[in-house]
Amino acid sequence: ETGVTQTPRHLVMGMTNKKSLKCEQHLGHNAMYWYKQSAKKPLELMFVYSLEERVENNSVPSRFSPECPNSSHLFLHLHTLQPEDSALYLCASSQEGPNSGSGELFFGEGSRLTVL
Amino acid sequence: KNEVEQSPQNLTAQEGEFITINCSYSVGISALHWLQQHPGGGIVSLFMLSSGKKKHGRLIATINIQEKHSSLHITASHPRDSAVYICAVRDNYGQNFVFGPGTRLSVLP
Numbered sequence A: 001e002t003g004v005t006q007t008p009r010h011l012v013m014g015m016t017n018k019k020s021l022k023c024e025q026h027l028g029h030n031a032m033y034w035y036k037q038s039a040k041k042p043l044e045l046m047f048v049y050s051l052e053e054r055v056e057n058n059s060v061p062s063r064f065s066p067e068c069p070n071s072s073h074l075f076l077h078l079h080t081l082q083p084e085d086s087a088l089y090l091c092a093s094s095q096e097g098p099n100s101g102s103g104e105l106f107f108g109e110g111s112r113l114t115v116l
Numbered sequence B: 001k002n003e004v005e006q007s008p009q010n011l012t013a014q015e016g017e018f019i020t021i022n023c024s025y026s027v028g029i030s031a032l033h034w035l036q037q038h039p040g041g042g043i044v045s046l047f048m049l050s051s052g053k054k055k056h057g058r059l060i061a062t063i064n065i066q067e068k069h070s071s072l073h074i075t076a077s078h079p080r081d082s083a084v085y086i087c088a089v090r091d092n093y094g095q096n097f098v099f100g101p102g103t104r105l106s107v108l109p
Helices: none
Strands: A004-007 A010-013 A018-025 A031-037 A044-050 A053-057 A064-070 A073-079 A087-094 A111-115 B004-007 B010-014 B019-025 B029-037 B043-049 B052-056 B059-064 B069-074 B083-091 B097-099 B103-108
Touching: A004 A087, A010 A018, A018 A031, A018 A087, A031 A073, A044 A064, A044 A073, A053 A064, B004 B083, B010 B019, B019 B029, B019 B083, B019 B103, B029 B069, B043 B052, B043 B059, B043 B069, B069 B083
Parallel strands: A010 A111, B010 B103
Antiparallel strands: A004 A018, A018 A073, A031 A044, A031 A087, A044 A053, A064 A073, A087 A111, B004 B019, B019 B069, B029 B043, B029 B083, B052 B059, B059 B069, B083 B097, B083 B103
16 A cells, blocks of 8 residues: 555546545654645645644635645645646655654655646 | 755756756755656655765765755666656755756656
């Protein structure tokens, strides 16, 4: 079983739809992240959750709504998106803290979103 | 603000060639990561460095903290090394990473 699993891998939605992206990590990590990767741009941080509490919202539009019900699961709820929101959305996890190891990021395979 | 730059942006090599990808950053960091992203989209961590040099198989990563510079070397390159290589740094103050734009490598048989 892979460390970080994302579903769906591909999603096509209209601007009026509501959908969700799901991420699950099996690594026992205490921090989870949503990143957006648009064509020819560096990875952009969207949200960080540490110990299930949101610690950073990087000025993301409210049409993206994260949810972290427990330390293993992270969702990104999508509603009334725009075509420019089409991108690869990547989930990652890490173990943070003074005695917890490297803080290395482990990524999922990504969810490729197309907004029509 | 920490900026991360990579060079070259694109690189095409023949199988067997020695490859170097460079990364430079602008502020003090606690660690630097080299990541590999294949066409399917998933990202794999190759190295995490805070000083010196690390080697894993045909891959070597070095970092010079004083010069704020890191290099990723691939020896005896192979077509399966074709991917985007991303440099990412974590600064001394925050939890978050800053990513470079990536270097797209194509190794031709």
